Amino acid sequence: MEERLFENMDIRTALLGFGAMRLPLDGKGAIDRAEAEKMLDLAYENGVTYYDTAYTYHNGESEPFLGAYLKKHQRSSYLLATKLPQWLVNSLDDAKRLFEEQLTRLGHEYIDFYLIHAIDKTAFVKMVDLGVVTYLEEEQKRGRIKHLGFSFHSIYEDFDYIATFRSWDFCQIQYNYLDTEEQAGDKGYELCTKLGIPVIVMEPIKGGSLASLPPDLEGKLQALGTKTSSAAYALKWVADHPNVKVILSGMSTYAQVQENLETFADYTPLTKHEVETLEEIGSIMRGRVGNGCTGCKYCMPCPFGVDIPGNFALWNKFRMFDNYAVVKQMWEHEKEQDKRPNSCTECGQCVPLCPQHINIPMDLKRVQSELEQAQR
Missing domain, CATH: 3.20.20.100 (NADP-dependent oxidoreductase domain)
Structure with a gap:
């Protein structure tokens, strides 16, 4: 050992x-x-x-x-x-x-x-x-x-x-x-x-x-x-x-x-060569994410209860692995449903707070759409 x-x-x-x-x-x-x-x-x-x-x-x-x-x-x-x-x-x-x-x-x-x-x-x-x-x-x-x-x-x-x-x-x-x-x-x-x-x-x-x-x-x-x-x-x-x-x-x-x-x-x-291959795989997977959310939470709390960084984390993980199974349990968790993108009213309060300049309401729509489609 x-x-x-x-x-x-x-x-x-x-x-x-x-x-x-x-x-x-x-x-x-x-x-x-x-x-x-x-x-x-x-x-x-x-x-x-x-x-x-x-x-x-x-x-x-x-x-x-x-x-x-x-x-x-x-x-x-x-x-x-x-x-x-x-x-x-x-x-x-x-x-x-x-x-x-x-x-x-x-x-x-x-x-x-x-x-x-x-x-x-x-x-x-x-x-x-x-x-x-x-x-x-x-x-x-x-x-x-x-x-x-x-x-x-x-x-x-x-x-x-x-x-x-x-x-x-x-x-x-x-x-x-x-x-x-x-x-x-x-x-x-x-x-x-x-x-x-x-x-x-x-x-x-x-x-x-x-x-x-x-x-x-x-x-x-x-x-x-x-x-x-x-x-x-x-x-x-x-x-x-x-x-x-x-x-x-x-x-x-x-x-x-x-x-x-x-x-x-x-x-x-x-x-x-093995290290270079793993680094290439990691780079490819990171390149598949939907946006550059860092989880800083500057956008939080959302006045309507949406877990903005949490939703983006699930979305990015789903995209990296191209596998709904890796996020299924968290995405479908009954107690988390009020925090999902569907609760977003597009008030826009979060947008100027994001240091990554993410169009949060638009990306939340993409999260909901892609994961709903994968869920079917």
Whole structure:
């Protein structure tokens, strides 16, 4: 198993990490514990040392399940990561209560890697003002948190602010060969490298999307003449970044665990031609988007409740993959229907607010039309 060294902590860990967000489910929608334990056994026996969960994963079931599983093994043989759900924190007491609850759920006396979950600048400033960051620093001094970091899903400007605010032990970002210009992206990775912040990567296969490319792009990978799968290529692209210390995979099946273990059992860097091919595929996919929405949310809130950046994100993802299945669940979600483009009245209030100069009402019509047609 390929390993990486966290130089600032003198910790060596397996490059492949196990994300407990997409565990297999039984017929009632709960974690299929027998199957999930088989998957975890396979990972552990083959050298996986980093296990990641969060307060809300699997409706709160992930933390107690993973904690109980890991307690079967010697404590020094694994690293446990979980996250503070900052959106549930409106006071310092909330943060204290949630942290104590997480320790109880996990059945552990300390957490190796603790993250402020899915933070952006606004939420981070709130955590600072409430005294939550100071509280977590105190828990680190007490030893109940070994290493403190954050996970991130916002724009680069927010990432720059948070990453440079204090000295972080690590951070977790979404990073893959398609998202080089999204969220933290290449600039975020480079900033972390400059600051000496080790990077843990989530969504290296973009929720599985990069494991199933459009036929014309899959053909470009097959033309390389290797037996490497599209998923393995995506993982290797991330692995070729030396400041990436753990690549999290939210594995849902035993077969996925097997394939990912094989990818890192005898890891070799990509060739120059392979890298160029992946970069070409990423460029082609980005070129298929409907517009240049960056998700900055300057257009929000819409007075009529339309989720403008959310709709554009779904539209652009649908176009990139040329596959309605990748957006079907979110587009058809019953509770999201009032936020769809049909609610737009073309008032135009959003148009002058867009730094990308997008004709938002016109593009919302295109979103509705194209996705309705794909839905049929």
